[in-house]
Amino acid sequence: MRHCLPPLRPNSRLLLRDLPADLARRPADWRAAALALEQAYAAAHGGGEAILVPSGRDGLRFVLAHLRRPGATTVIVPALADASVLEAIALLGLKAEFCDVRSDGTLDPDRLHACVGPHVLAVIVVHIWGNAAAVQRILAVTDAAGIALIEDCAHAPATATPDGYLGTFGIASFTSCAPFKSVDCGGGGLVLTRDLALADAVRRAAACHTVASRRAVFMRVFAVWLVRGMTRANVYDAIGHRLFVGLGGADAALAWYKRWIRPFLKRDADREDKPLPSLAFLRSGRRQLGELPNRLVRRQRLARKLLDGVRAGLLVLPAEGVSAYYAMVVRTADPLEELTRLIAQRVDAIASPMVWMGDPATAPVARELAATTLQLPWCDDFDDSDVQLLIAALR
Numbered sequence: 001m002r003h004c005l006p007p008l009r010p011n012s013r014l015l016l017r018d019l020p021a022d023l024a025r026r027p028a029d030w031r032a033a034a035l036a037l038e039q040a041y042a043a044a045h046g047g048g049e050a051i052l053v054p055s056g057r058d059g060l061r062f063v064l065a066h067l068r069r070p071g072a073t074t075v076i077v078p079a080l081a082d083a084s085v086l087e088a089i090a091l092l093g094l095k096a097e098f099c100d101v102r103s104d105g106t107l108d109p110d111r112l113h114a115c116v117g118p119h120v121l122a123v124i125v126v127h128i129w130g131n132a133a134a135v136q137r138i139l140a141v142t143d144a145a146g147i148a149l150i151e152d153c154a155h156a157p158a159t160a161t162p163d164g165y166l167g168t169f170g171i172a173s174f175t176s177c178a179p180f181k182s183v184d185c186g187g188g189g190l191v192l193t194r195d196l197a198l199a200d201a202v203r204r205a206a207a208c209h210t211v212a213s214r215r216a217v218f219m220r221v222f223a224v225w226l227v228r229g230m231t232r233a234n235v236y237d238a239i240g241h242r243l244f245v246g247l248g249g250a251d252a253a254l255a256w257y258k259r260w261i262r263p264f265l266k267r268d269a270d271r272e273d274k275p276l277p278s279l280a281f282l283r284s285g286r287r288q289l290g291e292l293p294n295r296l297v298r299r300q301r302l303a304r305k306l307l308d309g310v311r312a313g314l315l316v317l318p319a320e321g322v323s324a325y326y327a328m329v330v331r332t333a334d335p336l337e338e339l340t341r342l343i344a345q346r347v348d349a350i351a352s353p354m355v356w357m358g359d360p361a362t363a364p365v366a367r368e369l370a371a372t373t374l375q376l377p378w379c380d381d382f383d384d385s386d387v388q389l390l391i392a393a394l395r
């Protein structure tokens with residue numbers, strides 16, 4: 001069985017095709033590619049201003065920095081979220097306050113009332129695993145309290161719901177273009193807003209960041225080309241992704257990476273001011289965005305097949321038609337044991353990369369979810385035989 005993971009979404013041949021233009025470094029070409037991605041992203045949400053930023057968390061930081069006002073020192077975050085959201089809040093000297101989630105992992109609107117107050121600057125909703133949060137009900141609370149709503153669309157870019165596109169309900173939203181996200185530029189992110197002053201501020205903040213150096217571009221494209229087909233572990237390692245917790249893959253290949261590839265890439269990935277994605281990756285990201293609707297249809301078909309094949313209650317699928325199908329959520333009493341079992345069967349998995357935060361008394365649902373959830377990524381290049389193997393492994 002090939003690994004139950006997408007090899008590496010940005011097509012390596014397409015990346016290599018764009019590499020010469022990237023290395024030749026014509027600023028006008030880069031600007032055109034950045035603008036094309038921004039416009040495509042805005043169009044995929046029915047309009048607005050989209051701005052390319054160095055990462056999702058930087059996008060959030062730029063938005064919060066603009067909204068900041070005296071006396072409002074707290075940002076409300078779902079108690080099951082990505083640690084990077086906290087990083088953005090902490091870097092601004094703001095305080096995160098945690099609100100419990102519903103059983104689908106998204107912010108619970110009924111719990112929000114108790115959290116809001118004049119000390120709150122913004123509420124962040126995370127459309128976690130591609131599940132649409134109850135944005136209308138959350139908006140009713142934030143609007144009444146005069147608090148800004150920011151949507152984290154890292155798991156749900158360009159996702160339509162009957163009420164409108166996710167990412168268009170609050171004052172702004174952001175997505176991540178990190179490796180393995182649905183729009184993967186090898187790094188970077190996008191902010192979306194209809195507020196022109198906010199868009200200007202984010203654009204100015206993003207403009208302080210440089211474009212990836214020629215060396216970094218070459219090494220990243222080389223790494224993509226090299227690792228295509230290898231395991232997620234190796235790829236994450238090669239690009240220095242810090243949130244990686246999955247396992248698997250050939251030890252020898254991993255050691256080779258660490259010795260020969262990672263030292264070159266790490267310096268770049270660790271830089272405090274992360275560069276914006278290079279031209280080749282921007283073009284690749286834009287192609288992925290264009291293909292996203294078809295990919296979602298495939299993911300949904302796969303989801304139904306999987307659900308039919310495994311025992312009831314094991315897989316938790318989102319409501320029909322309102323999901324980005326970013327991740328397959330497996331509920332199990334012992335995620336670590338399940339993870340070990342899956343890896344032994346050559347199914348790569350990620351064990352609850354979302355962290356539970358807050359007080360067990362005030363966030364019991366988030367705590368329970370974090371303790372009982374295993375996340376498998378949706379695979380755009382699965383075929384039916386992979387689905388059957390996955391069903392067998394998940395039994």
Ligand SMILES: Cc1ncc(COP(=O)(O)O)c(C=O)c1O
Pocket residue numbers: 055056057058081082084085126128152154155175176177178188189243
């Ligand atoms: C839900 C969620 N929010 C925010 C982020 C942060 O994105 P980035 O890594 O581009 O800063 C991620 C990415 O890992 C994520 O999964």
